[in-house]
Amino acid sequence: MAEAPRLRARTRPLAARLLALAVGALALVPLAACRQAAPAAPPPAPPPPALVVATGSELTGVNELLPSIAGELTSDVLSAMFLHLLRERPDYQQHPPTFAPELATSWEPSADGLAITFHLRDDAHWSDGVPVTAADVRFTWQAQTSPEVGWGSSYLKEPIRDVEVVDPHTVRFHFTRPSSTQLLTANDGYILPQHVWGALPFARWGESGDWFRNHLVVDGPFTLSSWQPQQQVTLAANRRYYRPGRPRLQKVVFRVVPDEATRVQELLAGNADLVDGVPADRGAEVERTPGRRLLTVWRRQYSAIVWNTRRPPFDDPQVRRAMTLAIDRQGLIDALWGGRARVADSPVLTTIWAHPADLRPWPFDPAEARRLLAARGYQDRNGDGVLDRAGRPLSFELSTTTNNQLRRDAVVLVQEQLRRAGVRVEPAFRESAVQTARLRGHDFDAAYAAWGIDTGLDLRYGFDSRDPDETNWGRYRNPEVDRLLDAIDAAPDRLAAKPLFARLQHLLHDDQPYTFLWEPPRLIGISARLHATPSPLSTFADLDDWSLDAEPSPGRGR
Numbered sequence: 001m002a003e004a005p006r007l008r009a010r011t012r013p014l015a016a017r018l019l020a021l022a023v024g025a026l027a028l029v030p031l032a033a034c035r036q037a038a039p040a041a042p043p044p045a046p047p048p049p050a051l052v053v054a055t056g057s058e059l060t061g062v063n064e065l066l067p068s069i070a071g072e073l074t075s076d077v078l079s080a081m082f083l084h085l086l087r088e089r090p091d092y093q094q095h096p097p098t099f100a101p102e103l104a105t106s107w108e109p110s111a112d113g114l115a116i117t118f119h120l121r122d123d124a125h126w127s128d129g130v131p132v133t134a135a136d137v138r139f140t141w142q143a144q145t146s147p148e149v150g151w152g153s154s155y156l157k158e159p160i161r162d163v164e165v166v167d168p169h170t171v172r173f174h175f176t177r178p179s180s181t182q183l184l185t186a187n188d189g190y191i192l193p194q195h196v197w198g199a200l201p202f203a204r205w206g207e208s209g210d211w212f213r214n215h216l217v218v219d220g221p222f223t224l225s226s227w228q229p230q231q232q233v234t235l236a237a238n239r240r241y242y243r244p245g246r247p248r249l250q251k252v253v254f255r256v257v258p259d260e261a262t263r264v265q266e267l268l269a270g271n272a273d274l275v276d277g278v279p280a281d282r283g284a285e286v287e288r289t290p291g292r293r294l295l296t297v298w299r300r301q302y303s304a305i306v307w308n309t310r311r312p313p314f315d316d317p318q319v320r321r322a323m324t325l326a327i328d329r330q331g332l333i334d335a336l337w338g339g340r341a342r343v344a345d346s347p348v349l350t351t352i353w354a355h356p357a358d359l360r361p362w363p364f365d366p367a368e369a370r371r372l373l374a375a376r377g378y379q380d381r382n383g384d385g386v387l388d389r390a391g392r393p394l395s396f397e398l399s400t401t402t403n404n405q406l407r408r409d410a411v412v413l414v415q416e417q418l419r420r421a422g423v424r425v426e427p428a429f430r431e432s433a434v435q436t437a438r439l440r441g442h443d444f445d446a447a448y449a450a451w452g453i454d455t456g457l458d459l460r461y462g463f464d465s466r467d468p469d470e471t472n473w474g475r476y477r478n479p480e481v482d483r484l485l486d487a488i489d490a491a492p493d494r495l496a497a498k499p500l501f502a503r504l505q506h507l508l509h510d511d512q513p514y515t516f517l518w519e520p521p522r523l524i525g526i527s528a529r530l531h532a533t534p535s536p537l538s539t540f541a542d543l544d545d546w547s548l549d550a551e552p553s554p555g556r557g558r
Contacts, residue, residue: 049548050251051530054263054272058256059233062224063197063212064190065143065151066205072276073233073254076540080235080252081218082190085118085137086183088455090535093351096494097455099183103132103191103219113178116186120169124242126193126217134171138163139194148202156188180493181456193217221247221544230256247544267292267525273548274530276539278523280338286525295524297534298351302344303450304514305398305414306462310475311445313394318372320512324362326369326421332413333518336406340523344516346505347451347459354457354494356502359509361516366421373422380422387422395424399438400448402429407448410517439473447473449514455537457494457501460485463508476513 057073064078086099086107104118124132141163144151159179164172173186196215200208216224218238225236235252255272257263264282266272268289278286278294286294307314307323314320333341345361348354370387378387378394387394398414400407408429415425430438438444451462460467464485465477484504491497508514524534529549535541 048250049550050253051249051274051546051548052272053252053254053274053276054257054266055254055276056256056258056260056263058230059227059254061209061212062216063192063205063209065149065192066209066212067150067152068209073256075538077224077233077235077254078190079220079538079540080222080543081216081220081224081238082192083124083132083219084187084190086187088184088187088537090537090541092455093353095353096180097184099187103137107183109182113175113182115172115174116182117166117170117172118186120171121242122169124219125240126195126219127223127238127240128196128217129240130193130195130217131168132191132219133168134165135168136191136194137171138165139198140189140192143192143197143202143205144189146202149205153188156185159185178492179489180491180497181458181489184454184456191219193219222252225251232256241544243544248547249543252543264525267527270527273527274532275525276522276534278525280336280340280523283338283340283523286523291528293526293528295526295532295534296340297522297524297536297539298349299520299522300349300453300455300536301450302347302349302453302519303410303448303517304344305517306439306447306449306474306514307512308442308445308474309477309513310442313376313389314396314446314474316376317511318376320515321362321510322369322372322376322421323418323423324512324515325365325372326423327414327417327515327517328364329361329517330364331417332410335413336409337518337520341518341520344519346508346516347453347462347514348457348501348505349453349519352453352457354498354501356505359502359505362509362512369421378422385419385422386424393424394422395426396445397426397428398446398448399428399430399435399444401432401435403432407450411448440470442473442475444473449473457488459488459504463504463513474513476511478507478511481507 055073057071059077060071060074061069062078062081063069083103085102085104087102089098089100091098103120103124105121107116107118109116120132120134126132141157141160143149145154145157159175159177159182160173161176162174164174166172173182175182179185196217197212200211213224213227221238221241221243222235223238225234227233233254237247237250241247257266260279263272263275264278264286267275267286270291283294286292307320309315329343333339333343342350343361344350345359346355373387373394377389380387382388398411400411402408411427415427418425435447439447461471463476463481464472465482481504484500488497488500488504491500522539524539526532531547533542533545
């Protein structure tokens with residue numbers, strides 16, 4: 001419509017146009033003599049660059065409480081769209097984790113240790129303009145603990161007795177008992193919008209995944225701009241985000257690239273600015289490519305072999321220790337991680353404040369392994385290379401999932417290492433659901449496992465014999481370990497429990513219910529023009545502070 005007058009002017013007769021130009025020129029001569037022409041308007045600024053991330057994961061939804069919600073991309077997207085009460089700091093290597101304000105500006109515990117009062121900021125709004133209030137916090141807790149919703153992590157909220165709305169910007173958490181992890185417990189999970197999502201009864205949440213997407217409001221730095229399943233997810237800056245000048249990025253694009261090698265190639269070719277989880281054997285290639293950088297962030301994770309301690313021969317701690325001595329864990333790291341991982345020796349990572357300074361991994365010592373097994377009656381009596389006792393060979397099944405090549409490779413390498421020690425290993429690869437069912441049912445000999453650690457260092461998941469959640473897969477039982485777990489929870493703060501943590505880890509070191517294999521790094525390939533601060537808590541934890549330089553001029557490289 002704005003172009004219509006110009007089109008009409010261009011259709012005037014040629015003589016009329018020439019006359020108009022001549023008259024205009026005569027009229028401008030005196031003015032041209034006394035002033036210069038106005039400077040041309042500057043060209044419009046180019047749009048800010050979009051961060052492009054190549055990911056192998058899929059977005060599965062926008063409500064973290066639904067059973068179908070899973071995967072790294074989903075976690076990354078939700079962390080960009082929703083806020084917690086507090087922002088956990090990645091300082092758990094030096095001391096128990098601390099917190100910075102986020103939705104809550106301040107908080108104070110009660111004198112009896114049974115409540116924490118949070119004061120919410122008054123400038124936080126949902127993307128539809130409605131203020132974030134204490135009612136949202138209470139609603140979130142109700143959803144998290146509702147049996148009708150069935151959140152898989154609802155057990156995290158069991159210590160909370162009630163969440164009280166004191167006023168629109170004050171909320172009080174009431175706990176069943178004093179604990180040193182109350183802040184972690186209160187802070188688990190994103191705050192959800194009561195004024196929108198509260199319109200759908202909890203009983204219908206499990207069947208209404210698309211409903212939440214269609215009724216999405218957010219309080220974090222980004223909102224969902226578009227979602228093309230199996231192709232691309234685009235986030236746009238949330239204009240109502242409470243931090244002035246944030247986020248710096250105006251758009252983040254997650255492109256789904258299922259093939260690992262292709263993702264790395266996208267980074268190297270300049271089609272992606274970030275690839276999270278670069279394979280160890282491609283790390284050097286990223287490092288030597290101009291305009292690319294490789295960042296190493298230590299995961300909150302360890303890998304291990306879980307022994308079924310109620311099934312012979314792994315009901316014997318000496319046999320389990322012999323297995324550990326016969327496995328060359330550094331050799332596995334060299335082969336699978338190019339030497340970039342660290343040998344593990346405990347469920348508490350070696351760089352975490354509660355790891356004992358005097359704890360060391362068991363050495364690789366096949367001769368000592370054979371000695372321990374011989375002391376338990378295992379010898380190669382028929383010369384077939386496999387140790388046996390009472391006519392039965394020392395043989396077992398080592399299982400893992402089919403969908404992870406590194407795990408499959410690890411099982412095969414362990415098979416070969418134990419073969420040299422006279423132990424026959426039969427690898428088994430199963431679909432994830434089948435493997436999980438076998439583990440929960442304790443129907444296995446030994447299994448590869450990878451655990452993400454809780455920064456509050458709750459070790460009950462794998463080592464409490466009273467395990468209510470069936471994650472003590474190996475049915476490990478040590479009454480002293482149970483006692484220490486209770487004493488740690490009863491300590492006034494986590495730091496005061498450090499000697500208890502040390503004692504517990506030494507017991508696990510002696511018993512070897514797990515053979516701890518390695519602590520893996522997270523290798524993140526990025527463009528040199530990206531200013532990013534990936535955190536051990538989450539690669540995109542501080543995404544609102546990231547920025548991206550504009551594209552270089554043509555001919556200068558990306």
